[in-house]
Amino acid sequence: MSRIWVLGAGQLGQMLKHAGMPLNLDVQAIDIESQETLPLQAHEQVTAEREQWPDTVATRQLASHGAFVNLQTFPRLADRFSQKSIIDQLDLATAPWQLVDSNTSAEGLHEKLGERVLLKQRTGGYDGRGQHWLREPGRDAVPDGWHEMCIAEQAIDFDEEMSVVGMRTREGECFFYPLTLNLHVDGILLGSVAPLPRLGHLQEKAEQMLAKLMNHLDYVGVMAMECFRLGDTLLVNELAPRVHNSGHWTQAGANISQFEAHLRAVASLPLVQPTVKNTSVMVNLVGVDYQTTWLSVPGAEVYWYGKDVRPGRKVGHINFCLTSGGETKRALDQLQPLLPAMYGEVLDWLRSQLD
Structure with a gap:
């Protein structure tokens, strides 16, 4: 069994660990505050679930490892000044x-x-x-x-917010998931839906933009590009050199999730274009207590992160990938009374995108 170390043990690290099991990968997600000396071997790979980390015994050891994938990319994209400078350098549209x-x-x-x-x-x-x-x-x-x-x-008066999640192999081959439409409330992602046929004409443009970035950075693994849509123009908002919240729907809606795709690329396992099953929706759970009643909603795929619940904190998400928009809307109808009233706006938005 090959071992991959993940710098960071939050929900993204844990979902990478879960995705590694069917691939026969031993994924070890390491707390960024750890003072432990790790049994890290020279032939093992290191990746990260975050762009920045404190200087601790464990992070120092991981960050100095010769097989830390994308190590030089993290500081370049973690700093919004250098990130925006790269976007300008590549002549990609941004605010x-x-x-x-x-x-x-x-x-x-x-x-x-x-x-x-x-x-x-x-x-x-x-x-x-x-x-x-x-x-x-x-x-x-x-x-x-x-x-x-x-x-x-x-400030941009955009029509919609969307993202595209792509992946790149060590050999430079790129694959992409469909554009994802996103709803943010007070800056926090609360709902996503993908794919939507009405956005299909923008897919090639988004793929070309993200491929240009990944190739320039010689990036390996999954990267997300958040965009504003103004008519048929896409403006790059921000880049995430890792698996991303707006790609969580791929756990239900594609044969290869974003987490599996990232691990395949890091481990140099075969990577192919993911097959999308049906239109999926993702509901982010923010600052809400866990409810077993969510499990009674047909089609609900619940992911709970095991975090302490605090206002504004992402504590889980629920995916749906049903055979029709009508089925999904009925499932959202059943979910609505099981969530706080503020989620009415989110579920209304998701239902409107399925019409």
Whole structure:
């Protein structure tokens, strides 16, 4: 049995571990706070479920291993300044932006980028964290301590948010899942649906964009590209060099999940174009307590992460991949009373995409 070490033992690491079992891979997900010396062998592979990690005994050992796949990519994409610079270098469309340096003022940002400007901290920050809006020209200010530490983006009045998850082998062969339509509420992904026939005409464009990025980085494994759709134009929002929340539907909706695909690429196992079964939907469980009643909903595939429940924290998700949109809508109808009232908006949105 081949062994793959995963830097990070959150839900993504655990789902990689689960996906490794049918492949005869011993996947070891390691807590980033671990002070343990690991029995790491020279011939074993290392990957990561996250872009950044603290300096501990375990992370230092893993990050210095000669077979840490994509090691040089993580710092380049974890910093939004260098990530955006790569996107510009490859002439891929993205929102107008600039680095907020020591001389940057809010007035100057409004003058260059418009009335609504979003500041994003260069590192860290996810699910809407690490962001600050400038919406009042003449009254705004860049927060203390944010100069040199953030970028500024022009607010985009997009039509929809979507993502594409792709994978690349060591030999440079690329495969892709269908475009996924996503719903974010307060910066947190709450629902996804894929594939949708009405987005099919954008698939080739999205694949070309992500392939250009993966090839430039000589990337191995799964990468996600989040986009804004404006008509038939796709703007790259952010990149994730790892398995991604918006690809969770592939656990139910494809013969090869994103987790299996990543492991196949890292382990140099055969990788092929995944076969998509039916239109799938994913409901993210955020800050809600576990309910066994979810298991009574026909077609529900529940993934619980075993985390302490806190407001705004992703604690699980539910996938559906049924034979028709009507069946899926009926299942969502049954799920709705089993979730907090705020999920009414999410389930309504998912049902509307299935019409």
